[in-house]
Amino acid sequence: MLGRVVYLDNAAATRLDERVLEAVRPYFFDTYAVATSEFGYSQGIEAREALDGAREAIASALGAAPEEFIFTSGSTESSNIALKGVALALDKKKDKHIIVSKIEDFPVLHSSQALEKQGFQVTYLDVDGDGFVDLDKLRDSMTNETILVSIQHANQEIGTIQDIEGIGHICREKGVLFHTDATHTFPWVPLDVKRIPVDLVTVSAHTIHGPKGIGGLYIRQGTQIAKWVDGGFQEFNLRAGLENIAGAVGFAKAVELITPEETKRLQEMRDRLIDRILAEIPNSTLNGHRWRRLPQNANITFHFVEGESMTLHLDMRGFAVSTGSACFSRSLEGSHVIFGIGGDHERTHGSIRFTFGRYNTMEDVDAVVQALAEIVKELRSISPLGKNREKEEG
Amino acid sequence: MRFPYSETVLEHFRHPRNVGKIENPDGKATEGSPACGDMVAVYIKVDPKTNTIADIKFESYGCASNIAxxxxxxxxxxxxxxxxxxxxxxxxxxxxxxxxxxxxxHCSVLAVEGLRSAIQNYEERHGLVKEQKPTTVEVVRQRLKKVINPLTGLNVVRTNLVKDIEIKDGTVRVLVDVPQDHQFAHAIKEDITERIEPLWDVKKLVVEFTE
Known part of the structure; x- marks a missing residue:
């Protein structure tokens, strides 16, 4: 034990960076006015400039023009706007078919289910054992009625990074809009909309040491999309609501602070964790692809033991992680992602996700591996499963 | 730190008593499966003179409440x-x-069931039980009292979620009063399956949800 909390759930939420806090402070106490037009009053004009500046910075990190980027309350809302906004705009012209992958995060998956209730047809594409969408299957599942494909950039649980360039080209070829949820990749894994044929991109600040409650959606110029949140004329009349200027400024600052060196550092922690666990803890299986995965994500199943027991033991020792176990979830259902890559109940319940962030160190990696080795051994000793394992464990 | 469990639960979770396996037990049972998320095995040694449990051990694949x-x-x-x-x-x-x-x-009910089943297993092995009874609506209802509605922590019979039970030619049909897309619909269905499918004369189980 390190005598401090080792937080390894950075895919769920991150600690705010102090530099972000400093950047947003003036927008709570000094420039707290609504963003006015350039003919408003001074504080409102300053607020407008701050909002425009933040928009420009984030859009440019995506290779986009500022007018192609709207702020939202986070990735859930962004994906809702992308799917429902496109559906609403296009359902009269075509016969409504949407394609998503089976392992999308809930905003895309549940928006699709909501649209199904409205009469849309949805194809939930299978993925292979590593979590990849098969491009031929994608092409085959497209019909003349297909209006939108939504396939994530990288998976929230197992970290697998999709070939969004390949997917984008197929969509372009067929004249179908393409949305990707880049919540876990932006801006760690480059995504340049000038090079990649993608029409809508969901991003968020909560995964990158920025504030919670601010995210955004890239919408390629000319994309047909209906207004989903009604009210005022904010965000190019696409998303109403008083602008969250402090949030926008914080998001831009958080993006600015991410460097290739940091991505490399996260990747080193990830690799050490994976290598050590697979070498030192028998009967452990990596979920997701070994290399084509998020730099900050590792997801491993420890066979014959259940995830909630592991996370509770880890918590007692000061480590915060999450699990795909049904016992841990609000719906008492095991992870749809691990099932999606062909895992059975046992592989799902015994899976642990580790996600690194700016405040983790190599010392954390070694400490959590040490703790896990002990916990897994102890829980296996009381488990009725996998009784032939003694041989391997010696 | 804040845990969702009482101190006693945590104490038993950290240091479970009577853990392991009894070689050549007089009675044993396994309840649950990885599919339902938890599994518990109970082994007993019975003192035939006093008809008491002389030794008991358990193994668990499950969450903290199952272990405790x-x-x-x-x-x-x-x-x-x-x-x-x-x-x-x-x-x-x-x-x-x-x-x-x-x-x-629902995770903890399994352990209680495990003990009962281990005793039943002992009684069956020692010719202490009668013939197998056919599955009736009442038998199903009794079994469904072990299925817990996670929202309330109470069983689905008591909370009136079981709207109808029908048995015909070995097919058991259970109508549950939650929508198909309810947060816990899948979990409840799996739990019902665990309880009803093992009955000796049940060939097929159909769980239906209300709209």
């Missing part, structure tokens, strides 16, 4: 007569643990 209940149930049962042990209720186990979260009731 397995542990407490072995403590409660040790030294008791078979009839006394059979009557240990989930409520007694839960109270001895200082309470369990509603959401976790």
């Amino acid at each position: 209940t397995g542990s407490i149930i072995t403590e409660l049962a040790k030294g008791k007569t078979l009839d006394e042990a059979k009557n240990i209720s989930w409520k007694e186990a839960s109270e001895a643990l200082g309470g369990l979260p509603k959401l976790k009731v």
Whole structure:
């Protein structure tokens, strides 16, 4: 034990960076006015400039023009706007078919289910054992009625990074809009909309040491999309609501602070964790692809033991992680992602996700591996499963 | 740190009592499966002179409440007569643990069931039970009382979620009063399957949900 909390759930939420806090402070106490037009009053004009500046910075990190980027309350809302906004705009012209992958995060998956209730047809594409969408299957599942494909950039649980360039080209070829949820990749894994044929991109600040409650959606110029949140004329009349200027400024600052060196550092922690666990803890299986995965994500199943027991033991020792176990979830259902890559109940319940962030160190990696080795051994000793394992464990 | 469990639960979770396997047990049972998220195995040694549980051990693949209940149930049962042990209720186990979260009731019921099944297994092996009875609506209803609605922590019969039970030619049909897309619909269905499918004369189980 390190005598401090080792937080390894950075895919769920991150600690705010102090530099972000400093950047947003003036927008709570000094420039707290609504963003006015350039003919408003001074504080409102300053607020407008701050909002425009933040928009420009984030859009440019995506290779986009500022007018192609709207702020939202986070990735859930962004994906809702992308799917429902496109559906609403296009359902009269075509016969409504949407394609998503089976392992999308809930905003895309549940928006699709909501649209199904409205009469849309949805194809939930299978993925292979590593979590990849098969491009031929994608092409085959497209019909003349297909209006939108939504396939994530990288998976929230197992970290697998999709070939969004390949997917984008197929969509372009067929004249179908393409949305990707880049919540876990932006801006760690480059995504340049000038090079990649993608029409809508969901991003968020909560995964990158920025504030919670601010995210955004890239919408390629000319994309047909209906207004989903009604009210005022904010965000190019696409998303109403008083602008969250402090949030926008914080998001831009958080993006600015991410460097290739940091991505490399996260990747080193990830690799050490994976290598050590697979070498030192028998009967452990990596979920997701070994290399084509998020730099900050590792997801491993420890066979014959259940995830909630592991996370509770880890918590007692000061480590915060999450699990795909049904016992841990609000719906008492095991992870749809691990099932999606062909895992059975046992592989799902015994899976642990580790996600690194700016405040983790190599010392954390070694400490959590040490703790896990002990916990897994102890829980296996009381488990009725996998009784032939003694041989391997010696 | 803040944990959702009582101190007693955590204590039993950290240091479970009577863990392991008894070689050549007089009675044993496994309840649950990885599919339902938890699994517990109970082994007993019976003293035939006094008809009491001379030794008891358990193994658990499950969450904290499953492990803790397995542990407490072995403590409660040790030294008791078979009839006394059979009557240990989930409520007694839960109270001895200082309470369990509603959401976790179904995981802990398994351990109580495991003890009863191990005793039943002993009785069957020693010719102490009667013939197998055919499955009736009442038998199904009794079994469904073990299926817990995670929202309330109460069983689905008591909370009127079971709207209808029908048995015809070995097919059991259960109508559950939750929408198909309810947060817990899938979990409830799996739990019902666990309870009803093993009945000796049930060929098929159909779980239906209301709209």
